[in-house]
Amino acid sequence: MSEIFVIVEHRLGEIRDITFEMLWKAGELAQKLSYTVTTIILGHELNSIVDNISDRADKIIIFDDERLKNFNADIYKEILSGLIEESKPTLTLIGNTSWGMELAPCLSVKTGLPLATDCIDIMFKDDKFIAQRQMFNGKIFSNVSFAESKECLLTIRSGVFPKDKIGDRQAEIIQKDFPLTDIPLKKNFIEFVETAAGDVDISQAELLVSVGRGIGEEENISLIKELAEALGGVVSCSRPIVDKNWLPKHLQVGTSGKSVSPKVYIAVGISGAFQHMSGASGAGIIIAVNKDPKAPIFRTADYGIVDDLFKIVPVLKEKVLELKKG
Amino acid sequence: MDIVVCVKRVPLTEEVDLVIDEQKKGIKKDQLAFILNDWDNYAIEEAIILKEKYGGTVVAITVGNEDDEEVLRRSLAMGADRAIRVEVSDISRFDSLGISKILSCVVKDLPCDLVFTGVLADDDNCGIVGIMMAENLNMNHANMVTAIEIEDGKARVTSELEGGLGEISLIDLPALITIQTGINEPRYVSILGIRKAAKKELKIMNLADLGISDEELSPKTIIEEVYLPPETEGAQMLTGDPDKIASDFIEILTKKGVME
Numbered sequence: 001m002s003e004i005f006v007i008v009e010h011r012l013g014e015i016r017d018i019t020f021e022m023l024w025k026a027g028e029l030a031q032k033l034s035y036t037v038t039t040i041i042l043g044h045e046l047n048s049i050v051d052n053i054s055d056r057a058d059k060i061i062i063f064d065d066e067r068l069k070n071f072n073a074d075i076y077k078e079i080l081s082g083l084i085e086e087s088k089p090t091l092t093l094i095g096n097t098s099w100g101m102e103l104a105p106c107l108s109v110k111t112g113l114p115l116a117t118d119c120i121d122i123m124f125k126d127d128k129f130i131a132q133r134q135m136f137n138g139k140i141f142s143n144v145s146f147a148e149s150k151e152c153l154l155t156i157r158s159g160v161f162p163k164d165k166i167g168d169r170q171a172e173i174i175q176k177d178f179p180l181t182d183i184p185l186k187k188n189f190i191e192f193v194e195t196a197a198g199d200v201d202i203s204q205a206e207l208l209v210s211v212g213r214g215i216g217e218e219e220n221i222s223l224i225k226e227l228a229e230a231l232g233g234v235v236s237c238s239r240p241i242v243d244k245n246w247l248p249k250h251l252q253v254g255t256s257g258k259s260v261s262p263k264v265y266i267a268v269g270i271s272g273a274f275q276h277m278s279g280a281s282g283a284g285i286i287i288a289v290n291k292d293p294k295a296p297i298f299r300t301a302d303y304g305i306v307d308d309l310f311k312i313v314p315v316l317k318e319k320v321l322e323l324k325k326g
Numbered sequence: 327m328d329i330v331v332c333v334k335r336v337p338l339t340e341e342v343d344l345v346i347d348e349q350k351k352g353i354k355k356d357q358l359a360f361i362l363n364d365w366d367n368y369a370i371e372e373a374i375i376l377k378e379k380y381g382g383t384v385v386a387i388t389v390g391n392e393d394d395e396e397v398l399r400r401s402l403a404m405g406a407d408r409a410i411r412v413e414v415s416d417i418s419r420f421d422s423l424g425i426s427k428i429l430s431c432v433v434k435d436l437p438c439d440l441v442f443t444g445v446l447a448d449d450d451n452c453g454i455v456g457i458m459m460a461e462n463l464n465m466n467h468a469n470m471v472t473a474i475e476i477e478d479g480k481a482r483v484t485s486e487l488e489g490g491l492g493e494i495s496l497i498d499l500p501a502l503i504t505i506q507t508g509i510n511e512p513r514y515v516s517i518l519g520i521r522k523a524a525k526k527e528l529k530i531m532n533l534a535d536l537g538i539s540d541e542e543l544s545p546k547t548i549i550e551e552v553y554l555p556p557e558t559e560g561a562q563m564l565t566g567d568p569d570k571i572a573s574d575f576i577e578i579l580t581k582k583g584v585m586e
Contacts, residue, residue: 011487073457073467098487101445102469105457108423114546115423117452130550135450136339140346140353142552149546158488186466187497190482195472196490207584213340231579243508255488264584271340285582287575288561292341296555303578304561305571315568316575323576323585 001036004029005092006057007080008041009099010049011071012192018095020163022156023056025122026093027166030058033124035090037169040083042076044069050173060171065178070189073102078180081110088151091122091129096155104155114146115153120160137273138296158255159278196257198250200234207233208262210253210280213240214269214290214309221246223313224268230320236260238276254279269309272297289313327382327476329373331406331442332429332456333366334388335397336449350551352418362397365444369505371512372474373442374405380476383407385436389414389428395528402523403515413532421545422450426458428543431536434463440481441502445470453504460502467502468495472509 004026009016019039026037036058041049046064054060063079080103084092094100094107096118108115116131123130123143131144131154146152202208209228215221221241228235235251242252253260254276261282268289270276277300280286288301289309298304305312337358345354362370373384386401386409388394398409412428414420420428433441441463443456460467472492473484479499484492486506533540564574579585 011491016488073469077461098470098485098493101453102457102467102485105422105426105454106461106467108454109426109458109461115454116547117454133451134555135552136337136344136353137448137451138555139339139344140552141555143550145548145550147544147546147548187468187495190494190496192487193484193492193494194490195484195486195492207579231584233584239507245511249490252490256486257490259489264579264582285578286561287578294343295341298561299555299558301561303564303575305564305575307568307571311568312571316572319569319572319576320585 001034003036003038003087003089005084005087005089006037006039007092007094007100007103008039008049008053009095009097010041010043013045013048015049015052016095016097017163018097018100018156018158019053020056021158021161022093022095023053024164024166025156025161026091027056027169029091029122029124031167038087038089039171040080042068042079054171054173055169056165057171058169059174061174061176063176063178067178067183071099072187072189073099073106074186075180075183076103077107077110080107082179084111084113084151090151092151092153094153094155096157100155104153108153111153113151113153114149115155116144116146117155118157119154120157122154137271139294157274159274159281196249196252198248200250202234202236202251202253203258203260205234205236205260206263207231207266208236208253208260208264209233209266209268210236210238210270211241211247211268212238212270212276214271215241218244218246223310227313227317227320230317230324233266238270238273267297267301268313270297271295272300327376327380327440328436328438329376329382329440329442330385330387330433330436330438331366331369331373331401332387332459333370333397333401334363334444334447335360335390335394336363336447339448346552346554350553351549352552360393360396362400363444363447365446365505365507366397367512368507368509369442369444370401370404370406371510372505373440375510376440376474376476377405382439385410387412387429387432389425390417391415398528399520399523400515402526402528403519404513406526408527408529410529410531412536413530419545420543421547422452422454423458423546424543426455426462428533428536428538429455430459430462431538432531433459439499441465441500443502443504445504445506456502456504463502465500465502466497468497469504470506471503472506474503474509
């Protein structure tokens with residue numbers, strides 16, 4: 001029977017959400033196509049992790065070893081390529097995360113299997129698998145197939161599939177010994193560091209006024225600060241603003257920054273790359289101001305204003321101040 | 327510290343309406359402006375910062391046609407010592423694996439302690455080439471790096487993880503590192519600077535020079551079709567003059583209970 005591999009991503013003893021999302025998609029495909037789902041866990045002291053997913057897969061293969069305590073793409077690659085060689089799973093799903101994107105390309109070269117990254121859906125059409133993905137920051141979609149190969153590797157974008165359980169499975173648990181005799185320790189883990197510490201916690205704010213690349217110049221940020229102040233809200237931003245050092249990292253909303261859940265999220269000059277939107281998905285409503293009517297943000301925002309932010313923001317601020325003066 | 331940086335020329339697509347080409351395999355590019363891929367701009371800057379600190383050379387490489395030399399000239403103007411373009415008239419016939427093989431063939435004959443690529447290219451958004459090169463070249467690697475320090479023949483790197491966490495590791499050189507945006511502040515390049523850099527060496531190689539056959543480069547992933555995003559309900563638009571828009575805006579905020 002054909003098999004789908006799901007590579008479990010976990011960090012500091014906790015399963016990452018992407019793992020549940022991949023298991024949902026694998027489960028859905030397995031139901032439809034009568035495949036089985038096999039999850040693979042590499043790490044150390046994994047009991048609670050195994051318990052969390054034992055009803056979501058048909059088989060769980062566990063490599064529990066001190067030497068797997070920290071993620072290491074090369075060691076993962078060596079172990080997984082052996083397993084893939086042995087079982088020939090039709091699909092192998094890996095998270096499109098920082099770790100997953102270090103593992104998948106080298107695993108692809110090592111196994112000779114094709115790789116499609118950052119997939120937002122997997123379809124089975126005319127007897128072959130098609131990966132749906134985006135290009136040009138979400139402005140274009142593409143369907144990718146895998147030449148003559150029957151097997152492939154896919155990395156899956158975070159947040160596109162539900163975290164729910166699908167179907168009813170009871171996993172057979174298979175413990176394996178650490179299979180490598182020679183580990184070339186090319187890369188040594190030192191420590192984790194908090195990169196987004198700061199005095200303002202945007203994750204607690206009820207109203208966020210968030211600024212993106214569309215603001216153009218550093219001095220224009222004051223415009224956003226003034227609007228936030230008038231509204232009694234807090235300023236946040238998208239990645240390009242932090243990259244340019246115009247605002248500190250702890251104000252960044254998105255995959256690599258903070259996840260926020262305000263009642264209202266006002267996005268000014270933000271195009272709406274998924275890395276940003278995934279951090280804002282907890283917002284009650286999103287109001288977007290952007291002069292590009294094709295900006296992806298208008299696909300997820302509740303309200304949109306297609307206009308020059310420099311025309312809208314000052315008028316809005318004045319009106320709010322007037323109202324508050326009462 | 328000899329550093330090789332792989333760069334790509336990509337179209338600017340923000341605030342532009344993209345049009346699908348006749349074959350439905352890509353977009354029409356004749357009306358688009360092109361730039362150095364943002365991630366690669368940071369990668370070149372990082373290489374030059376390290377060169378200024380430790381000495382050595384910086385070589386910029388791209389795969390493409392004559393138009394793509396633009397990004398090499400920019401890299402030279404930023405401070406790269408020389409550049410190499412692998413002549414390929416249409417890179418869309420290769421997938422990321424093919425490009426990684428071509429670049430690996432160039433790099434394997436160059437002296438280098440570090441190879442940099444950007445994390446991602448702004449056009450295909452694949453993010454594959456760098457780490458595939460590391461595997462092709464059997465080189466140590468680190469992904470999504472936001473800080474690099476060199477100590478005793480090793481690189482101490484910070485990789486960006488999700489949720490505001492960084493992972494610090496120590497890797498032996500030579501190593502391939504994919505560079506994340508924000509790692510530095512790329513320097514400004516003037517037109518005069520680009521003109522001056524025209525004196526620097528820009529070598530052109532072709533696939534035959536590298537001894538790669540077309541067969542080795544045949545793609546394993548095939549773009550079947552590209553299309554515009556499927557229609558969604560989308561946002562409810564607020565329209566009118568700024569005054570009217572501001573009033574509607576405030577009404578929404580009031581309804582949501584965030585206006586006192």
